[in-house]
Structures are given as structure tokens and as C-alpha cells.
Amino acid sequence: MKKLWYTVAMSKLMNIQQFQTNLSQWYAAFGRDLPWRHTHDPYAIWVSEIMLQQTQVDTVKNYYIRFLETLPDIRSLADADEDLVFKLWEGLGYYRRVRHMQEAARQMMSDYNGIFPDTYDEIIKLKGIGAYTASAISSIAFGREKGVVDGNTLRILSRIYNLQDNIAQDKTKKAFQILMDELIRGTDPSIFNQAMMDLGAGICTPRKPDCEHCPVQDFCEARATGTEGLLPVNIKNTSKTDLYYITAILKKEDKYFLVKNKEGLLENLYAFVQYEVESPVSFEETFYENYGMSVRLYEYCKEIKHVFSHRIWHMNVYIGEISDTSVPLDYEDCFYTEDELSELPISTAHRKVYALR
């Protein structure tokens, strides 16, 4: 099946060179001017691509500049204090990304003498780098003919070839990768991929594509047949898990009690204590079992809902106080003033909690 539609698709696109030319001329005139477009430094491209996963371009711009000013190269990231790295990422979400980046930087220090590897096959072996990011880095920084396959290119090519394949499925993505690698051949890979990204972001948008201004409209079968509004087919199985917590803003005098997550979704970020329990009394008991301190919750604030990719947190926020005069040695460092707290890396979900105090 893959081979069949791939062959059919290729035979439909009669003039790949013209497609490439239209695209690159349009990109020269209308491509977005973004901070990471002024460099071919693989480290900078890598930082931008990881940040852009799950995050809007406008949000990324300032984070990208600040990150590179503070940690300008592989070595500085590999050597950086973990709290600093997470602080630079604070608010971007999906914190596993930055933890993996630091691991990959250390990997490059030990395996490549601090020099970014320049082939797709080596890059994709680095921690946290998948096919899309490896394609982007190898094409933009090193001129490798490797097409990027993401929501934008899947949508554009589904429409160009009028394909009904479900782009949520891995087998479809693999087939599209073959197609993209064909389309990129013989042209400037950096420009081709970035032009496709921009075409998807500004012209061939998910809803109401601007076909009138599309540089490849003459190649587009969906436009010819009026099916562009129906494509791509993207049927996901998105069952999210709902988790219900009691989350407590706990104070002792003028300090807040936060702990650093040692694992899980928000590993390495600081958080208010929360448990999947059904009542404030259960929270108080569980807290005592875990920390050996008595706590009293005295005010309910509200429920905060925070949506992750595969789960939804319902955080019922309470305010409470730690009433014990003495604190176990292990937890003496877990109390922070407001000033200290503002310097800690804290997830967006728990920042929302903090705002309720």
C-alpha cells in the first residue's frame, strides 16, 4: 500500500524542479525572519528546534535568545548547573526536553569532543532527538538532503497529492518521509525545509488555506478537486487521563514549602506538595507520613485545570500552614521566601497555583 500510493504520488508530480523553484522563490520573498534563521550553527538550530516542539514561534523567540546568551555552546550546556538550565526553560513546558538536551550535550562532549555530529544517522542517536529534529538540524546546519516531516509537511503533501492516508499513523509518516526525501533532492535542503515550514504556518494552514497566494497551487490536486478543506485525514486516539489532586500552598512563617521532583512528568522542577487524595484530612495525614511534620489546611482557593499531552491535572488548591516548630533535617532546605521562590524553576501548572496565594 505504501509503495502503491508513493508511486502514484510521485508520478503525479511531474516537475519536481519547478515545485522546488516556486517554493524557494516564494521563501526568498516571504519567508519569516526568525532569530534562528541567521545562523547555521547546529547548536543554535538544535536549541530552536527543541523549543519549537509544542511551543508557538512568538513565545520561543525570547527564550531562544536568552538561552543562547547564557549557554552559548555545547560545553556551557553540558557544564551548566541543572537549576539554571531549568530556570531558562521555565514556562516553556515539557521539561523533559531540556533535561534530554543537557544529556545530549554531555554525550557530545564525551563522544564527539564537543563538536556537533554532522550526519542524520549520528544526530538521531543523541538523547531527545527524533526524526524531525534530526532532519531539521542535518538539513539546515549541514545541508543534508533530509526532509522534515511534521504536521505542516504532512498537511501540505496530503493536499498536494490529494491523499486520504491518516497522518496520525506511524506507517503514513514513514511513507511521507520517503516522499519528502525525494522532493528535497537536488535543491538547497535548508531552504526547502524552511520554506515548507513557512508555507504550512502561513499559507497552507489547517483551516482556510490561502490557496490564492500559494506558490505551489499549480501542483495541488486538492485545490483542483476542491478537497483542501477535508485534508489531511488526522484521526487520533486521544484518550487523556484525568488526575485529581489536592495541592497545598504550605507556609511556615514567611516561607513556602516546595520540593524538587525527583522523577515523573515534571522531573527536576520545584513543586507544591500534591496528592491524589479525597479530602484535606487525608492530605494532612499523607503529608505527615511523608515528611514527619504536622500541617493544617485552612482555606480552599479553587480548582486549577492543567492539560498535558496525555493527561489532565485537576488541582484543588488549598492554603495551609506547617505548625511544627522543628523541621526534620532532610527538609530544612525546602522552605523558600518569595524572592527565592521566584528564582526556582517551577512548572507552569505550579506557577498558576502560586498565583492564588
Ligand code: SF4
Ligand atoms: S493550493 Fe492551497 S491546499 Fe494546495 S498546497 Fe497550496 S495552500 Fe495548500
